[in-house]
Amino acid sequence: MADPYAFWRIAREQAPVFHSPRLGYWIVSRFSDVREVFQDTDTFSASISITPLKELCPAAVEELVKAEMAMGPSLVNEDPPVHTKRRQHVRNALVAPRRIEAVRPRIRELANRYIDGFIRRGHADLVADFAWEIPALVAFAVMGVPDEDVERAKEFSGRLALFTWGYPSDQDQTQLAAGMGQYWTYAKEHVQRRLTEQTDDYISELIRSWRSDGNEELFDENYLITTMMNFLFAGHETTTNATANGMRALLENSAQWDALCADPSLVPNAVEEILRYSSSVIAWRREVVKDAVIGDITIPAGSKVLAVTGSANHDESVFPLPERFDITRRNARKHFAFGNGRHLCLGAPLARVEMQIFLEELSRRLPHMRLVEDQTFSYSPNTSFRGPDHLLVEWDVRNNPVEADWT
Structure with missing residues (x-):
């Protein structure tokens, strides 16, 4: 994980599609093949995309049972036609332009508040001191979590990549399961509150859509709770990681950082190059529901595929000199950081604004x-x-350009 790109370059050259006995997955690494996996939903099902890689130990199961957690399907692991019917309503509730614009001032206020906390110190951990909490707080704002509940809800938003996409120890898995159970309980309370009284937030919008004529069978209360949980998980750790990856890339390439500081108009494309060069989401999983051929390799039905989007984002056939970080790259936005096709990430507009x-x-x-x-x-x-x-970053406080940051 420290530097996977060198390995992926070898994979694309020598074995762009290969089977990993350790994972039990077929690994797909080229841009064109990854795109095919995303777009052919009749062959490659998303049903396993958020199923834990490691089977839950008894203690972890007990934590989920204790919380009466009944997490069902959601957009990320659904296939057409049900995915198609639900996606339109979930998308409209989440990424309406007015909702994104409404949260912009909150994001900027949070960013500056957190910078205020360390700027006179001369050093910071940009993950712990900045990028870790803000995306969660933004997600809470979009979901309509009241200010008085933020601290409580924030306790449950831990690092969950290891739980679903790794092989944690039984102890770690149990601790993560306990956090998920607590957040399920909170999400259930929040949804039930909004069922009684809607406001101008994401969950309320979904409820109004559900209660519209003809949509009664589209959702249920359990689906709303699951959607709320998944939105926090999807929008929190991914945006934290993308921000940290981006700041590392910029500061390691000081000429790029200097150019960005001198010309803020470069920021939007810099975000796209960050997402291409050092994406926070580097792979997605799919199940093969009928025999498939990727490249010249036959993959039988019932197999599992790991589509390595991080490798696709460095494919030389699409991105010239892919190992060079270039915030002016013309086709940077062609990356797969947010997936592709039917399962393109609905939170992408919000993540871009935050970054x-x-x-x-x-x-x-x-x-x-x-x-x-x-x-x-x-x-x-x-x-x-x-x-x-x-x-970890540092600076000379005496050189802070904003007078209020050093006086």
Whole structure:
């Protein structure tokens, strides 16, 4: 996980489709093949996309039973035709332009509040001190979590990539399951509250859609709870990791960081290049429901596929000089960081806005920031989500460009 790209380059050249006995998955690494897996939903089912790789130990199961957790299907692991019917309503509730615009001031306020907390210190961990909590707080705002519940809800939003896409120890798996059970309980309470009284938030919008004529069979209360949980998980750790990956790439390529600080108009494309160059989501899983051929390899029905989007984003046939980080790259937005096809991430517009605002405020207030030398970057050991656990930076407070940040 520290540097998977060198291995993936070899895979694309020598064995672009191969079977991993350790994982029990077929690994697909080329851009065109990954795109085929995403787009052919008749052959490659999303049903296993969020099924834990490691079977739950008895203690973990007990934690979920204790919370009466009954997590059902959601958009991420549904296939057409039910996925198609539900997606339109979930998308309209989540990414309506007015909803994204309404949350912009909240994102900027949070970014500056967290920067205020460390800017006079001269050093920070951009994960723990900045990127870890803000995406969760933004997600809570979109879902309509009241301010007085934020601290309680935040307790349950831990690192869950290891739970679903890794092989945690039984002890770690049990602790993560306990957190999921607690969040399920909170999500259930929140949905029930909104069933009684809707406001202008994501969950309320879904409820109104559900109660519209003809949609009675589309959702149920359990689906709303599951959707609320998945939105937090999908929008929290992924945006945290993408932000940390991006700041590492920018600061390791100081000329790119300097250019961004000098010209904020570069920010939107810089976000796309970050997502291509060092995506926070590097693979998705699919189940083969009928015999398939990828490249010249036959994959039998019943097999499992790991579509490595991180490798596809570095495919030389699509992205010239893919190992070069270039915030002016013309086709950077062609990346698969948000998936592709029917399962394109619905939260992508919100994630882009968050990352843009983070870069704007960090470059405005800390253009002289630099990476702490000789630090070791550690990553959660899993197949699909990638971002450093810590990102240590430092700067000379006397050079803070905003007067209020040093007086």
